[in-house]
Amino acid sequence: xxxxxxxxxxxxxxxxxxxxxxxxxxxxxxxxxxxxxxxxxxxxxxxxxxxxxxxxxxxxxxxxxxxxxxxxxxxxxxxxxxxxxxxxxxxxxxxxxxxxxxxxxxxxxxxxxxxxxxxxxxxxxxxxxxxxxxxxxxxxxxxxxxxxxxxxxxxxxxxxxxxxxxxxxxxxxxxxxxxxxxxxxxxxxxxxxxxxxxxxxxxxxxxxxxxxxxxxxxxxxxxxxxxxxxxxxxxxxxxxxxxxxxxxxxxxxxxxxxxxxxxxxx
Amino acid sequence: xxxxxxxxxxxxxxxxxxxxxxxxxxxxxxxxxxxxxxxxxxxxxxxxxxxxxxxxxxxxxxxxxxxxxxxxxxxxxxxxxxxxxxxxxxxxxxxxxxxxxxxxxxxxxxxxxxxxxxxxxxxxxxxxxxxxxxxxxxxxxxxxxxxxxxxxxxxxxxxxxxxxxxxxxxxxxxxxxxxxxxxxxxxxxxxxxxxxxxxxxxxxxxxxxxxxxxxxxxxxxxxxxxxxxxxxxxxxxxxxxxxxxxxxxxxxxxxxxxxxxxxxxxxxxxxxxxxxxxxxxxxxxxxxxxxxxxxxxxxxxxxxxxxxxxxxxxxxxxxxxxxxxxxxxxxxxxxxxxxxxxxxxxxxxxxxxxxxxxxxxxxxxxxxxxxxxxxxxxxx
Numbered sequence: 197x198x199x200x201x202x203x204x205x206x207x208x209x210x211x212x213x214x215x216x217x218x219x220x221x222x223x224x225x226x227x228x229x230x231x232x233x234x235x236x237x238x239x240x241x242x243x244x245x246x247x248x249x250x251x252x253x254x255x256x257x258x259x260x261x262x263x264x265x266x267x268x269x270x271x272x273x274x275x276x277x278x279x280x281x282x283x284x285x286x287x288x289x290x291x292x293x294x295x296x297x298x299x300x301x302x303x304x305x306x307x308x309x310x311x312x313x314x315x316x317x318x319x320x321x322x323x324x325x326x327x328x329x330x331x332x333x334x335x336x337x338x339x340x341x342x343x344x345x346x347x348x349x350x351x352x353x354x355x356x357x358x359x360x361x362x363x364x365x366x367x368x369x370x371x372x373x374x375x376x377x378x379x380x381x382x383x384x385x386x387x388x389x390x391x392x393x394x395x396x397x398x399x400x401x402x403x404x405x406x407x408x409x410x411x412x413x414x415x416x417x418x419x420x421x422x423x424x425x426x427x428x429x430x431x432x433x434x435x436x437x438x439x440x441x442x443x444x445x446x447x448x449x450x451x452x453x454x455x456x457x458x459x460x461x462x
Numbered sequence: 463x464x465x466x467x468x469x470x471x472x473x474x475x476x477x478x479x480x481x482x483x484x485x486x487x488x489x490x491x492x493x494x495x496x497x498x499x500x501x502x503x504x505x506x507x508x509x510x511x512x513x514x515x516x517x518x519x520x521x522x523x524x525x526x527x528x529x530x531x532x533x534x535x536x537x538x539x540x541x542x543x544x545x546x547x548x549x550x551x552x553x554x555x556x557x558x559x560x561x562x563x564x565x566x567x568x569x570x571x572x573x574x575x576x577x578x579x580x581x582x583x584x585x586x587x588x589x590x591x592x593x594x595x596x597x598x599x600x601x602x603x604x605x606x607x608x609x610x611x612x613x614x615x616x617x618x619x620x621x622x623x624x625x626x627x628x629x630x631x632x633x634x635x636x637x638x639x640x641x642x643x644x645x646x647x648x649x650x651x652x653x654x655x656x657x658x659x660x661x662x663x664x665x666x667x668x669x670x671x672x673x674x675x676x677x678x679x680x681x682x683x684x685x686x687x688x689x690x691x692x693x694x695x696x697x698x699x700x701x702x703x704x705x706x707x708x709x710x711x712x713x714x715x716x717x718x719x720x721x722x723x724x725x726x727x728x729x730x731x732x733x734x735x736x737x738x739x740x741x742x743x744x745x746x747x748x749x750x751x752x753x754x755x756x757x758x759x760x761x762x763x764x765x766x767x768x769x770x771x772x773x774x775x776x777x778x779x780x781x782x783x784x785x786x787x788x789x790x791x792x793x794x795x796x797x798x799x800x801x802x803x804x805x806x807x808x809x810x811x812x813x814x815x816x817x818x819x820x821x822x823x824x825x826x827x828x829x830x831x832x833x834x835x836x837x838x839x840x841x842x
Contacts (some may be wrong), residue, residue: 338722368507375719397508434508452530455780456749 200432202400204377205293205325205346211236212394213424214266214379216404217258218244220413226256229407230418238263239295239402241270242285266327268295274308275315282319294319295349296328305355309336313343322342329381332363337370337378348374349402351382352393356405357387361392371397387416387423394427407445470473472682474717476677477709480700482658485708492519501525504532504760511715517757518707526753533756533785536763546766546788547820548596548628549589552797553577553616555805557602559669561655563700563733563740565795565808566602568668572806575797576608578829582616586623588800592817594836596626598651600808603632603671610638614645626689626736626836632670633680639687648836651693652677653729654660657709658701665700681713685721692724693768694716698751699733699743707754716764727766727788728758734772734809748777752784759785771811774822778813782827791820 201208204341214237220226230238231378238258243397245255245267258265267285272278282294296319298311312328313336325346330336340348350370353359360383361367371378377399384390390401401422410416450457492515500513500522516522517529554576557566565572574736577585589597597620601608609707611682613631620627628649629642641648656662662674668725671677681692694713696706732751733743746754758767769778769786778789792815794800814822824831 373719373722434503434510450527452534452784453749453752454529455776456526458750 200428202377204400205327209236209264209400210234210422212400212428213421214239214381214388214400214402215407215417216272216402219405219408221259221408222293225413226408229413230258230263232414233407233417233421234261235417235421237266237400239266239268239404242267242281243271264293266293266295268297268329269315270297270299272298272315273300273311274298275311275318277414278311278315279318279322282315282324283322292323293323293325294327296326296345307331307351309333312336313339316340316345317343327379332366332370334366334369334373337374341374341376345376347377347379347399349379349381352389353383355382357383359383360385360389360404361396366398367398368396369394382412387419390420391423391427391430394424395430397431398423471720472679473713474679476712476716477657477678480661480709480712481614485705486702487706489515489519490515490707492521494521494524497522497525500760501528501532504536508699510759511711514711514757514761515708517760518704518711518754520681520704522753522757523749526749526756529753529756530758530784533759534783537785537787540764541787543783544832545782545786545829546596546832546835547594547817548626548788548790549594549817550598550600550630550713550793550795551589551620552600552795552799552808553582553613554601554604554608554797555808556604556607557669558605559603559671560667561671562665562667563697565806566715573804575803575805576612576792577616577797579615579619581798581801581803582619584801585798586620590623593833594817595624596628596791596836597624598628598630598649600629600648601631603669605632605670606680610634610641614641615644617642617647621838625834625838628693630693633677634683636683636687639684639689643688644840648689649691649693649727649823650681650689651695651727651729651742652680652684653693653695653697653731654678654709654713655697656700657696657706657713661701681717682720685717685724685757689724690726693727693729693766694723694733695729695768697731698746701744701778703744703746703750703754707757711758711761714765718762725764725766726762727768727769728762729768730754730758731770731772734812751777752781753783755781765774770808771813773812774815775815778823778825779823782824782829789820789824791815 202212211234213235214229215233215235216239240336269278269281272281278298298308300308307330316326316328327342327347328345329349337348353362379400380393380398381402384403385406393401407413407417496516500516502512503509555566556574560568627647629647630651666672684692696710717726719725767786770790793811796805821831
């Protein structure tokens with residue numbers, strides 16, 4: 197398992213759990229949760245960061261030597277706004293990484309596929325490592341892959357809804373087709389949801405609300421850490437039970453292939 | 463656009479990392495237990511590459527009926543109770559390549575014919591009057607006697623008669639494939655014949671076809687050019703079929719990953735007697751053939767699988783519903799064959815039944831013989 201690294205944007209990560217930093221009750225709680233999660237990629241909304249303040253409380257609490265700070269374009273409602281935010285994010289000094297979020301809808305917070313693709317094409321041209329947050333749309337994923345994104349981040353269910361993987365059928369297609377890592381983002385309300393995503397073959401998951409609003413974020417962060425590892429192990433070392441075959445194997449006659457024996461008797 | 467020879471994502475790069483004996487070794491390492499696991503994973507829809515290898519391995523023979531059951535179910539789910547019908551139309555038997563096993567081979571002293579426009583229209587009329595709407599256009603490998611301009615002109619003529627035109631001709635560069643598509647073709651079939659480098663070298667002794675890599679890379683170029691359908695295949699009988707199935711699977715996987723807008727079709731032509739004195743056939747039994755077809759279906763759920771008139775009527779009838787999706791009918795493998803021009807055929811067909819007879823057989827099996835499943839209006 198220790199060799200099972202996540203390769204993303206030219207870097208390798210041990211952890212396959214990304215953490216979002218919104219909704220925590222305090223910067224300290226967030227810091228403890230991140231530590232307990234062993235996460236190496238932490239997203240920060242650029243709109244939350246005060247670049248002018250000397251000691252921004254969120255940035256200060258993230259250990260940048262062990263953790264990649266991934267700025268997101270949350271707040272952008274169209275491609276133009278997202279591109280502007282991404283360029284601003286570069287000035288954070290975290291490099292060219294950007295989690296692309298283009299969300300025109302303030303209620304369900306669903307991402308705009310058309311504007312996201314437009315922004316992705318432009319940002320890739322500008323040298324960004326683009327990680328787009330999108331609905332679980334396999335065709336959109338292929339377009340984003342073609343555009344040069346380093347991964348796709350389809351949602352399991354609407355953000356913050358804690359419903360788990362409601363887009364399962366589409367996520368399966370996305371995982372099957374994708375040449376770039378697939379990170380399940382949004383909707384994962386319980387550690388078991390994260391396990392399920394990893395068992396399906398997702399390369400990583402991103403969790404925010406479920407940890408941030410837990411009674412004990414630190415413990416739940418740890419639970420997510422373990423759940424992601426469990427799901428990944430299960431995916432890599434899939435079961436060897438063949439019980440499903442019992443009904444098939446009981447078939448003594450060969451209605452479908454019997455003709456082959458007829459043929460050989462001729 | 464650059465040609466994939468210089469492209470790191472070309473199939474060539476993957477192909478050259480795995481030697482044929484190594485592929486065989488990997489297949490032979492599969493045990494009964496691996497086959498059971500593969501079938502289990504098939505039912506759970508989580509097949510992996512190793513599962514495919516288990517299903518093509520000799521140990522899978524014990525589970526042939528189970529494989530057929532699963533294959534049948536998947537085929538029904540993905541394609542319904544339909545079989546698409548197509549017919550080949552040979553434009554020419556001119557060939558500058560020498561492939562020791564082929565009737566068109568340069569050395570064979572045969573009557574060489576290239577259809578004139580009048581002859582081509584006659585062929586097209588006969589076939590479209592019979593009801594055919596999907597055709598496969600074939601030539602030998604003669605870039606000068608049947609140049610791309612001739613092929614394009616032929617496609618334009620054929621568009622007047624048919625809904626879907628696929629080509630099975632000599633390999634081309636991307637730009638030429640684009641021209642072919644622009645002239646009205648929607649599908650590319652290009653069979654590698656064999657994925658075994660040694661054997662390939664031994665049997666392809668002359669002409670452009672000697673260049674294995676250029677041929678192997680052609681489906682990538684076709685994909686880049688934008689063909690809607692890309693057909694690949696191995697001529698079973700030239701080399702160890704297990705190795706062929708290994709690379710065929712690898713190739714299909716590669717194309718599926720890289721050309722998500724194209725449907726991948728797989729064909730497993732078995733060697734048939736042809737002009738010349740080629741006799742070194744590695745036979746593939748009917749049981750093996752069924753194992754390969756069902757393994758491909760179980761692993762590549764949505765791939766088209768083509769069954770030509772090389773196979774016997776009895777065998778073809780029994781494969782309907784088991785995994786195949788397309789059948790040819792009433793095929794002639796010589797240019798002008800439908801209007802009675804005397805020319806040498808590429809190989810002898812085994813199933814000589816007419817379109818009507820094939821349609822009747824398919825209907826009796828409870829399937830719909832589909833003649834038209836594409837419209838030329840889509841392309842222009």
